[in-house]
């Protein structure tokens with residue numbers, strides 16, 4: 001008789017879309033390698049999706065098909081459930097809860113689910129002695145969770161940040177390279193399949209916020225706090241902003257940043273000006289990157305493909321190998337009861353430098369009025385650029401500030417917006433110092 005260590009790990013895959021089909025194909029093509037690495041076979045025993053007739057790019061004729069993914073999660077002949085349906089609630093949540101309730105390990109690529117229910121699900125898994133693995137949920141194929149949780153276990157992380165949404169990065173990169181406006185580039189990205197028909201999750205920073213909340217939890221050993229993530233997207237970024245950024249030596253990137261401050265943990269997703277020449281500025285197109293700063297290691301940069309069938313399947317496979325090999329670590333690096341009650345720092349307390357773009361009437365006294373508003377709020381200006389001269393007409397003016405308090409910056413901008421000579425709502429982009 002075989003010892004239990006040699007029994008295969010029998011998995012059920014819930015959802016056979018982009019990632020689900022990818023993992024089924026990976027498990028087939030890499031079977032030998034995975035068996036060597038896991039010490040036993042990993043086999044797909046059951047699958048569930050909506051449409052049974054659809055071609056999934058793999059032979060599933062010998063695999064049990066379930067119409068009901070939640071019922072599949074209770075199948076007694078399954079050891080682990082891979083949830084690849086998506087969505088913070090609904091079927092995906094029901095599948096994960098059913099799997100944990102029936103003693104199955106869980107692997108998921110679902111950041112929305114982890115951001116909303118991660119702490120509670122981690123507790124359920126821990127109580128049942130099961131794995132809840134989610135490498136694929138943050139930055140797709142890049143092994144950031146494992147790097148932070150295990151590779152950097154000897155460090156206190158002080159800051160973690162990254163480009164966590166490939167669609168936004170593709171749009172910003174293409175705007176800069178082609179000199180086109182946001183709406184046009186978004187429409188093209190949708191045609192190419194880089195952006196969803198409803199792109200709001202990507203371009204409004206929601207997807208990046210989900211990933212940042214999960215990442216911050218692992219990095220700082222704190223319960224997942226999605227509501228504590230300040231979130232701003234890229235809809236308001238214009239070609240002018242990108243051109244001025246270039247002129248000043250910056251690139252504009254949608255970043256997720258989590259850092260320890262005197263006021264607690266800051267979690268924020270918003271467009272940032274980053275100095276050209278920094279590793280993060282060089283991450284272009286659909287690529288993602290995560291940078292972690294630790295007290296003993298210094299800076300670690302991880303870059304790669306943050307989405308797509310095979311990169312994401314690569315991350316799912318790594319979780320499955322850990323489970324099959326019996327390697328267990330607490331979901332968020334420490335047991336749920338040991339997660340720290342670290343307060344969240346409000347965005348008003350953020351200290352940083354700012355890029356401000358204004359459209360003003362070119363007439364005497366305008367700049368003096370703007371400077372007075374900044375002075376009154378104790379915001380110190382670093383540089384100012386006025387593009388062209390057109391007396392009596394609208395001209396763009398750009399200024400950058402020294403490090404200042406976000407609340408003061410906002411008050412100054414409110415005053416500037418009310419000036420008769422300021423023709424549009426001021427554009428503000430935070431400058432990140434890396």
Ligand SMILES: NC(=O)c1ccc[n+]([C@@H]2O[C@H](COP(=O)([O-])OP(=O)(O)OC[C@H]3O[C@@H](n4cnc5c(N)ncnc54)[C@H](OP(=O)(O)O)[C@@H]3O)[C@@H](O)[C@H]2O)c1
Pocket residue numbers: 014015016017018019020048049050051052054067068069083084085086087091109110111112136137140306307308309312
């Ligand atoms: N796509 C990526 O590159 C990527 C990267 C990282 C993480 N993720 C995450 O991975 C997850 C899956 O994403 P995806 O892009 O693979 O999604 P997708 O292509 O839309 O696939 C979703 C799958 O779920 C199935 N499904 C929907 N409702 C179901 C139900 N009630 N019961 C059983 N199956 C159901 C669908 O069935 P049918 O095929 O029959 O319609 C489909 O196969 C999401 O959480 C996503 O955020 C995706």
